Amino acid sequence: xxxxxxxxxxxxxxxxxxxxxxxxxxxxxxxxxxxxxxxxxxxxxxxxxxxxxxxxxxxxxxxxxxxxxxxxxxxxxxxxxxxxxxxxxxxxxxxxxxxxxxxxxxxxxxxxxxxxxxxxxxxxxxxxxxxxxxxxxxxxxxxxxxxxxxxxxxxxxxxxxxxxxxxxxxxxxxxxxxxxxxxxxxxxxxxxxxxxxxxxxxxxxxxxxxxxxxxxxxxxxxxxxxxxxxxxxxxxxxxxxxxxxxxxxxxxxxxxxxxxxxxxxxxxxxxxxxxxxxxxxxxxxxxxxxxxxxxxxxxxxxxxxxxxxxxxxxxxxxxxxxxxxxxxxxxxxxxxxxxxxxxxxxxxxxxxxxxxxxxxxxxxxxxxxxxxxxxxxxxxxxxxxxxxxxxxxxxxxxxxxxxxxxxxxxxxxxxxxxxxxxxxxxxxxxxxxxxxxxxxxxxxxxxxxxxxxxxxxxxxxxxxxxxxxxxxxxxxxxxxxxxxxxxxxxxxxxxxxxxxxxxxxxxxxxxxxxxxxxxxxxxxxxxxxxxxxxxxxxxxxxxxxxxxxxx
Amino acid sequence: xxxxxxxxxxxxxxxxxxxxxxxxxxxxxxxxxxxxxxxxxxxxxxxxxxxxxxxxxxxxxxxxxxxxxxxxxxxxx
Ligand SMILES: Nc1nc2c(ncn2[C@@H]2O[C@H](COP(=O)(O)OP(=O)(O)OP(=O)(O)O)[C@@H](O)[C@H]2O)c(=O)[nH]1
Numbered sequence: 001x002x003x004x005x006x007x008x009x010x011x012x013x014x015x016x017x018x019x020x021x022x023x024x025x026x027x028x029x030x031x032x033x034x035x036x037x038x039x040x041x042x043x044x045x046x047x048x049x050x051x052x053x054x055x056x057x058x059x060x061x062x063x064x065x066x067x068x069x070x071x072x073x074x075x076x077x078x079x080x081x082x083x084x085x086x087x088x089x090x091x092x093x094x095x096x097x098x099x100x101x102x103x104x105x106x107x108x109x110x111x112x113x114x115x116x117x118x119x120x121x122x123x124x125x126x127x128x129x130x131x132x133x134x135x136x137x138x139x140x141x142x143x144x145x146x147x148x149x150x151x152x153x154x155x156x157x158x159x160x161x162x163x164x165x166x167x168x169x170x171x172x173x174x175x176x177x178x179x180x181x182x183x184x185x186x187x188x189x190x191x192x193x194x195x196x197x198x199x200x201x202x203x204x205x206x207x208x209x210x211x212x213x214x215x216x217x218x219x220x221x222x223x224x225x226x227x228x229x230x231x232x233x234x235x236x237x238x239x240x241x242x243x244x245x246x247x248x249x250x251x252x253x254x255x256x257x258x259x260x261x262x263x264x265x266x267x268x269x270x271x272x273x274x275x276x277x278x279x280x281x282x283x284x285x286x287x288x289x290x291x292x293x294x295x296x297x298x299x300x301x302x303x304x305x306x307x308x309x310x311x312x313x314x315x316x317x318x319x320x321x322x323x324x325x326x327x328x329x330x331x332x333x334x335x336x337x338x339x340x341x342x343x344x345x346x347x348x349x350x351x352x353x354x355x356x357x358x359x360x361x362x363x364x365x366x367x368x369x370x371x372x373x374x375x376x377x378x379x380x381x382x383x384x385x386x387x388x389x390x391x392x393x394x395x396x397x398x399x400x401x402x403x404x405x406x407x408x409x410x411x412x413x414x415x416x417x418x419x420x421x422x423x424x425x426x427x428x429x430x431x432x433x434x435x436x437x438x439x440x441x442x443x444x445x446x447x448x449x450x451x452x453x454x455x456x457x458x459x460x461x462x463x464x465x466x467x468x469x470x471x472x473x474x475x476x477x478x479x480x481x482x483x484x485x486x487x488x489x490x491x492x493x494x495x496x497x498x499x500x501x502x503x504x505x506x507x508x509x510x511x512x513x514x515x516x517x518x519x520x521x522x523x524x525x526x527x528x529x530x531x532x533x534x535x536x537x538x539x540x541x542x543x544x545x546x547x548x549x550x551x
Numbered sequence: 552x553x554x555x556x557x558x559x560x561x562x563x564x565x566x567x568x569x570x571x572x573x574x575x576x577x578x579x580x581x582x583x584x585x586x587x588x589x590x591x592x593x594x595x596x597x598x599x600x601x602x603x604x605x606x607x608x609x610x611x612x613x614x615x616x617x618x619x620x621x622x623x624x625x626x627x628x
Binding site: 050055079080081082086087111162163165169170177189190193194195297301302305310311335402404405 | 572573574575576577578579580581583584585586589591592594596597598600602603604605606607608609610611612613614615
């Protein structure tokens, strides 16, 4: 299954295979490929691409996947055929049996576009099916056609000649589509992309996210899930029982000690972080599915230019507030290596991830909103400074913005919920073992006096330079494994407001978590991984120390 | 003239796209040389939002500068 980004491929795939896949309303969400079974035959959903020129990872991956295909289902968006036919022509030149599914027919009818699909079938020489994945229309017919499909007429086109393909696509488009009215920005679109109203809305959206996650969920919900469910209902009986049954000693410490698997890893992971992460993914999915993010990209394009990035960078960046690791992966949507490295650097350095943001917002909000604002401003200054320096020093040139704006859509609640839940489950699956591991490590370190030794070793830095109690070293070590876990660890340490602020700031800038370092190494090489880690460390200590001296 | 000088509400024809990389992107997004585009909105210095074949595409300032256009007067019916 192949097609342009955002044409509804994932939804068609789900329709065929009845298996959940991620469906989002911004270009390039299917970074991982999904595989499923349709009547016993394997179906693969490829990443959405505009062309097959081998010019980025997605295009190369799609090429590779297509070379194994017996049948290609080319999904196109009926409302943007002029664009989509380019890829269709490239695909049909491969000579593999192919069917074109013209999706979004509901939208086509709503906009009263006239499409001559019979003519399209003749011109392309492959079967064309009309449908709408959102309503299920045409899905059965698609199945029928796939079963009976034979090799199609091979379009004799030289793959490489883009200009010629474009001309041919236009000819076909002119032949099948009646003149379409003037495209227009809806009033909402105008509001979102004009500087003043757009920035105002963006600020509102951000404020709402912070309020919802930092106050509502981190406050009310977590008070219940962690404070009541775990601290009052679950843990006390468990601890009492285990302390009775188990012999005094290491095992007891590992399970229910200060940093025990149950008392810390599970309680934090499920009671504290799961609600935060889930709510964050909920909001992110809303932003993704509504099509708001590309508007934000238009709005911020000029702002990002001094950093050597274009407006598209806002998408991985916002994802970064969800999970830096995921965001580093999604930097692939940027078109040059230069931009990808700059953004990976900035993500690793100055972007706190969702669970961490939740914990941080919670801690800062209880200290007063002034601290919260200060925190945001400082982070922004560091972010911009780092970006400008990178842009000045990195060789090469960044690409400008060239981005399709998908229609604004009301997100489908079921889609939002199931997606957020799927992501939260993935989070638990990834994070919980790491939590347990780090809880064990810390308990062991503590038990054998390693922690005390490290605290002593780091004392010149923590006490003299950052003016923090030596015990924060534990939180920082936990933060290496999971940043959010580290931030949560700070909660248990007695700190003054100023100290808390310094600790949080340093923690945010500190080395990215192990998972994101690994992804950075995988995407950009060992050298880059080290460079980003060491720079983060240096900047964190520098900024933390300076802050400690001032506050 | 280049795309940065386009007026919102006016239709243009794409004459030439100088930068090869931009041209490739444009081709696959449905904006080829010889095609008509419609300027939907513009901020000073970019981005310019253009309509082509039913979708909207945002074009950043630098990119817009490398797209040569000419006003299109004849209205196709
Ligand atoms: N109105 C309408 N919306 C649809 C239809 N099919 C899909 N959508 C919506 O279009 C958006 C994009 O769908 P996806 O399935 O994520 O598209 P995709 O092609 O997989 O996108 P990438 O993952 O970016 O390649 C989602 O918000 C869907 O709900 C349809 O037939 N009609």
